[in-house]
Amino acid sequence: MNDNLFIDLESTQFQPEMKISGKILWALDKDPKELRLTLGWSTQGRGSSDHKAEDQLNWKTNATSGEETFEFTLPATPYSFEGKLIALNWELSLTAKKGKAQCQLPITVSPHGSAIELPVVNDERKRKSFSIGSR
Numbered sequence: 675m676n677d678n679l680f681i682d683l684e685s686t687q688f689q690p691e692m693k694i695s696g697k698i699l700w701a702l703d704k705d706p707k708e709l710r711l712t713l714g715w716s717t718q719g720r721g722s723s724d725h726k727a728e729d730q731l732n733w734k735t736n737a738t739s740g741e742e743t744f745e746f747t748l749p750a751t752p753y754s755f756e757g758k759l760i761a762l763n764w765e766l767s768l769t770a771k772k773g774k775a776q777c778q779l780p781i782t783v784s785p786h787g788s789a790i791e792l793p794v795v796n797d798e799r800k801r802k803s804f805s806i807g808s809r
Contacts, residue, residue: 677702677775679768681711686780687787688748694781695745698733698768705736706770713746714767715783719760754782757792 683696698711710732716725729746755762768777782789 677770677773679709679770679775679777681766681768681777681779683766683779683781687782687784689785689787690748690750690753690783693745693747695743697741697743699741700770700775701739702770702773702775703738704773705738706772706775707734707736708771709733709735709742710769710771711744712767712769713748713764715752715754715762715764717760717762719757721760748783753784754789755784755792756789758794760792761789763789 678699678701680699681696682699683694688694698709700706700709710730712727712730714725714727717723728749731744731746733742752762754764764781764783766779766781768779769775784790
């Protein structure tokens, strides 16, 4: 049997400060000892990346299969966004303490229900030329 973890949600698009609830399900070869569900976000793109776990729930269990319900309240910020240079993405991540089973479910947190698109801004200002070196 393969190790399987699953996060069940009715939707993956949410507004800030909304309560989200769903189920986690698992079917594993060995008892997991503990299951952890984390709600967090991360940035991807040019430069350094950032990430934060906003909340997490833990279930201690020796059952090789089962299901549990969960509920989180989303924070007011940050919003999901996408741009040419950087993006901020939310996700739910389910892991088993014992073994390597894991499941990630991307979600969107935005007042509009979809990630905010950051437009490319053309900078038309004049630039002064310069050179590096001695005169």
